[in-house]
Amino acid sequence: MARFIARRLGLICITLLVVSVVIFVITELLPGDVAAMILGKEATEESLERLREELGLNRPAHERYLSWIGDVLRGDLGDSYALKMPITDIVGRRLRHSVILAAFAFLVGVPAAVAAGIWAGMHPNTKLDRLISMTALVGISVPEFVTGLLLILLFTSTLHLLPSSSIILPGVNPLTSPQILIMPALTVTSVLFAYIMRMTRANVIEVMQADYIRTAILKGLPMKRIILRHLFPNAMLPTITVIASSFGWMLGGIIIVENVFAYPGIGQLLLRSIETHDIPLLEVVTLIIAGTYAISNLLADLSYAALDPRVRLA
Amino acid sequence: MNEKRKNETPLLEVDHLAVTFYTPHGTFNVVRDVSFTIQRGEVLALVGETGCGKSISAFAIVRYLLPFHPGESRVDGTIFFEGKDLIAMPDSELQKLRGNRIAMVYQNPGTSLNPTMRVGLQMEEVLKQHLRVESKQAHQRTVELFDSVGLAEPDRIGQRYPHQLSGGMQQRVMIAMALACDPDLLIMDEPTTGLDVTTEATILDLMVDLKQRVNAGILFVSHNLGTVARVADRVAVMYAGQTVEQGPASAIFKRSKHPYTTGLLQCVPQPPSEDETNTRLRSIPGDTYAPEEVNLQACLFAPRCPMAQEMCHTEAPEILSVGDSHQSRCFFWNNVHKGIWGELEPRDEGIRETAEPVLNANKLQRFFGQWQRKYILFGPRVRPPVRAVTDIGFEVGGGRTLGIVGESGCGKTTVARLVAGLIPRQRGDILLRTEELAPMIEERTDQQRAALRMVFQNPTTSLNPKLPARHTIVRSLQKLARLSRKDSHERAEELARAVRLEPAYLDRRPEALSGGEQQRIVLAAAFAGESDLIIADEAVASLDVSVQAQVIKLLEDHQRESGTSYIFISHDLGVVRYISDDILVLYAGHIAESGPAECVLNIPSHPYTEALLSAVPIPDPDATPTRIRLGGAVPTLRERFQGCFFAGRCPRKIGPICDNTPPPVHIGPGSPDHAIHCHIPVEELIKLQSD
Ligand code: SF4
């Protein structure tokens, strides 16, 4: 097992390295000049040149990349081109905001989805099942930005209950003003819930047909035990993979949601750094997102192995 | 029924049971009229072919019907268990009986155990639920029960997960679990179907042994008359959702009073009788009754019955008493005897030409996957590739049939696929007469492709579901026999008649045909090419015995008329024994024995062949079962053998030489082609096996 994890971690490192190269190359190819973007249209050629010198933009691309990656490996993420601040400071705060959003979606959305999925799977084609399934279908088909806008329309424009944007001033803890969190969190959760609920329901229906459930029933076990010991562990196996992959999906959702609600998280930062060609910042943000994705997949595989003796003891 | 029986309440009394499913696709009368009783200490076998309703009748007893058909179901008739009405019983009370007083064992033990739970725990939960015992006692009792069903290391086995056990061990666990609370009624639904024949034999031994030890009534559901003869005290035969005959096992097997039972018995290829006369297999014409048909104003067997009279088509026969606790649902039971299916014809053996072999295979080898190394590409080799076949050679004579037998994982299907060019061989060569065949089918010439046809177990894989059945045959005729459009349609109808199908069937789509009809269409297409060699890979395995016999006879007739050679692959030694001229016995990718059928099946034979032969259940309750049984574990697919491939399980193993040195090839008496791969010299084998 230890060897497996080490191997996977090694692979993740390689993946991240490749991602960083790809990002670097793409930003190099994008039109636009960093210096011009930072200093604005009125900047003189001289000042542009000085800025380029300062940022080291005059050196050839591969040299810049190598020195950047060298710094990163030494633990120094460098400064943002545009904001002229240490990246650690910028990212740290934003990351906290995004984690709050993600954690909410995950801690509320996933258990709710799994519970709803199990119930619906155990009572297929009942009225409530149809209702849950329909809602989930809508949740999946409507993209986040639409859901977000609909929520704004409802809660802000019509009911005047919540602010339409979720700007957080520096130094303010978003948890002290939960009203700005509600809409972004709901939006992110909606898709996550829908997706996981549908998969759980399908798995439960499938496992209910399995021969070993028949065995359990004809052993005379009470329903509670059949669900907890026989149905649940087996139905959760495929669901775990789904949860992991929906985690990656949720990251995508967060990027969109943060931009819709102007919520200062990592997703908004990503967009900003692309606009300004802020390579060091962009690299760090991308690597964080890619790394989270890879690690969540690894965790899914590990928990799969923990639950499934066929994998663990193969 | 005698007086004594009448007075005591039977353990289980099923009376006029009927089960109907109402689905969006229509109404299905799956069980129409089933009645039987079981006494304590008695084994009643419920036999019949696919779709006759035997399993559903069994599951109706424990009221478990939903998964068979989604939708509504309705149960009529009565089921009394120790005088209590099981149909009317409230769920909570039924739950107390299930697993406790009435326990079940199923087909497919592998999927019937929870894969994520240790088997010991799965056992203990039954004990805790019904007997309310503490963990410690439950654990102790589990060990005892595992021991009582002959599981080795009973105290350790509970720690394992189902996938760590072999199929035979899984089924023992299931049986132990069913016995946990000392049930009064044990229902076993095809408990040995799907297991290898040597494993099946050991499970049947266990059942015979249990019969003496437990005081339960056993309902044994099976389609296999051989296994039924081995364990049953009484037999109930089902056809089209009805019990058609019922009685003591010996009466059913020896003096059957229903045409269907006599027919069924004659469809099973029997070992040659004492006087060595070989008779032709017989079959029941037509197909089994469909559950959506509802005409109850007739005997349901009438369309297939050789004795049917006017009244059989207009009146439904009741169950009639025909002897001491022997009943039959036939108006004319008094006239039933073996001869109604026609006199036994001697088998036309002819003189099979061996002059020139059609196919010659040499040193075929195939492994799947690669050696895995410790660090992906480097380091020591840690995991060998999967062995399929190691070094296999054989010859198929002109107009002869080579039967290939062996249990799952022995490599028989791989051999077929290598010859057919569906997977490339890694080593070895295959000669079609004198031409070398390329490894893959795409590289072979059109003539070579036409010369070699393959028939698979599942006919649907060979038929296009969107086109009428005719299409498959016509395409073969045009492509392989190069007939014109018009000629090929005419010839297709001839072929349809040759496989006993009305030409009208050709215009149906595959889905409108039964499994047996589909397989006959596939055969007609295979015959169309006028091939030199047809490879039939488990081609009759999924068919019911009555239909299987029809297909085997077609193969036989076609061979006699056209001189086509066959490679016939099957796990069913009885069928192979019947159809083959030569036999190749495979074990774990190696040849154990090969040669002319009569030599291989007689003394002396390889210890593995001997074990296989003695494991085959014979449909005769008086047959004395041979006691050669294989212990040990089947070698894993990745295992490499230092010495003899069979050493791990061989009951005749002679010592370390078997473990260390690959066995030599001895030539048996009787034929220079009879090869036995074993260290034991031929004379010694003869002596050992004659005792
Ligand atoms: S009742 Fe008639 S058709 Fe039915 S089995 Fe007897 S003879 Fe045959």
Ligand code: SF4
């Ligand atoms: S060589 Fe030994 S182990 Fe192999 S079959 Fe012969 S006696 Fe058995």
